[in-house]
Amino acid sequence: MNVDTLIVGLGIVGLNYAEQLRKNNIDFVVIAPEEQSASHIAAGIVNPTVLKRFNAVWNAEIFLNCALPVYNNLEVLLGTKILYRLPIHRIFNSTQEQNEWGIAASSAALEKFLNKEWISNNRQLEINAPYGFGAVKQSARVDTQRLLTDYRTKIILDRIVSEKINHQDLGVEDGSITYKDIKAKKVVFCQGYSSVVNPYFNYLPLIGSKGEMLIIECEALSEQVIYKGPIFLSPMGNYKYWVGATFDRTDKSTKTSINGREWLISKLNQFLKLPYTILEQRAEIRATVQDRRPLLGVHPKHKNMFIFNGVGTRGVLMSPLLSQWLFEFIENNKKLPASVNINRFENKYFRN
Numbered sequence: 521m522n523v524d525t526l527i528v529g530l531g532i533v534g535l536n537y538a539e540q541l542r543k544n545n546i547d548f549v550v551i552a553p554e555e556q557s558a559s560h561i562a563a564g565i566v567n568p569t570v571l572k573r574f575n576a577v578w579n580a581e582i583f584l585n586c587a588l589p590v591y592n593n594l595e596v597l598l599g600t601k602i603l604y605r606l607p608i609h610r611i612f613n614s615t616q617e618q619n620e621w622g623i624a625a626s627s628a629a630l631e632k633f634l635n636k637e638w639i640s641n642n643r644q645l646e647i648n649a650p651y652g653f654g655a656v657k658q659s660a661r662v663d664t665q666r667l668l669t670d671y672r673t674k675i676i677l678d679r680i681v682s683e684k685i686n687h688q689d690l691g692v693e694d695g696s697i698t699y700k701d702i703k704a705k706k707v708v709f710c711q712g713y714s715s716v717v718n719p720y721f722n723y724l725p726l727i728g729s730k731g732e733m734l735i736i737e738c739e740a741l742s743e744q745v746i747y748k749g750p751i752f753l754s755p756m757g758n759y760k761y762w763v764g765a766t767f768d769r770t771d772k773s774t775k776t777s778i779n780g781r782e783w784l785i786s787k788l789n790q791f792l793k794l795p796y797t798i799l800e801q802r803a804e805i806r807a808t809v810q811d812r813r814p815l816l817g818v819h820p821k822h823k824n825m826f827i828f829n830g831v832g833t834r835g836v837l838m839s840p841l842l843s844q845w846l847f848e849f850i851e852n853n854k855k856l857p858a859s860v861n862i863n864r865f866e867n868k869y870f871r872n
């Protein structure tokens with residue numbers, strides 16, 4: 521099979537890049553096993569703000585302005601609901617936080633995203649929030665599990681090979697990339713944290729941060745709000761809620777742990793007053809980078825090999841615009857912003 525582009529990996533990053541190619545009528549094949557990845561277990565929260573410190577995310581507005589229409593269009597393409605426009609209610613811990621919120625919400629960087637007036641807690645039987653909430657206005661949840669499953673089975677069924685590649689089986693020449701019976705002009709690796717075993721790009725400083733989460737069932741809790749206390753509590757429909765997450769930079773296994781579970785329960789119990797049942801616990805590794813910026817660009821030696829990675833904790837928000845930047849770079853020779861271009865690491869890390 522001859523194609524223009526081979527995409528390796530179908531998390532939220534691979535999906536967004538596949539969308540660029542599909543919309544631009546460029547022939548491609550995706551190779552990705554059916555296994556779950558960080559994207560599948562993510563809360564899918566699109567949040568332009570940092571709610572710990574009341575900051576805006578880097579490039580928040582342009583990422584958000586691109587992401588929401590992209591997921592809206594995917595919803596239409598799939599004929600399935602995946603985008604839920606829900607406010608995030610940040611639980612205040614003190615009157616000082618109420619004041620800090622008011623100041624942040626009046627700043628130029630945040631006035632579009634935060635409601636100035638804070639909300640008093642009229643759900644006292646459900647949620648412990650004596651100091652009330654601040655509301656994030658332009659937030660949403662993307663059902664990444666449904667999006668990834670439906671995209672695979674409805675949109676690219678004839679262009680997906682469900683297996684994990686062994687990097688040694690890739691044939692790499694200047695003009696082509698081969699893998700089994702596939703011949704492509706170029707390859708774009710979208711492997712998330714697994715990129716650490718990719719011999720072509722393992723020189724990049726991908727750190728990885730393990731995240732554990734729970735799915736709980738809780739009747740009588742509002743399904744119209746994403747709560748942010750010490751952790752997120754986000755509605756998934758049918759009385760199910762996503763609870764998380766832990767951050768662990770040392771353990772790189774995807775095994776769930778008793779410590780993780782107990783930590784999540786203790787944080788949840790600080791603000792959820794209703795009884796609940798734990799249905800599931802999951803763990804995956806986020807692709808986080810030393811300098812907290814994405815990893816996009818071309819291999820220093822192999823000019824038909826590209827990487828799209830390092831989206832950290834904001835893959836759902838950032839991947840749509842990043843995929844446009846990478847597409848323009850690969851197909852139209854446009855420059856990548858220096859802060860995301862992997863050439864920022866070449867001198868320091870590339871040892872060939």
Ligand SMILES: Cc1cc2nc3c(=O)[nH]c(=O)nc-3n(C[C@H](O)[C@H](O)[C@H](O)COP(=O)(O)OP(=O)(O)OC[C@H]3O[C@@H](n4cnc5c(N)ncnc54)[C@H](O)[C@@H]3O)c2cc1C
Pocket residue numbers: 528529530531532533534551552553555556557558559560561562563564565566683684685686687710711712713714715730731732733764765766803804805806807828829830831832833834835836837
């Ligand atoms: C608990 C948790 C909660 C999160 N919550 C949010 C959130 O609310 N909002 C948000 O924006 N982000 C969130 N994130 C972060 C988000 O999940 C990541 O930013 C995003 O999923 C990274 O996507 P990715 O496609 O780069 O990687 P992944 O999702 O890891 O996908 C990698 C893909 O590559 C494939 N692959 C790897 N190696 C090979 C190989 N050799 N051959 C073929 N295929 C291969 C995998 O099978 C997979 O398909 C969360 C993460 C975790 C762990």
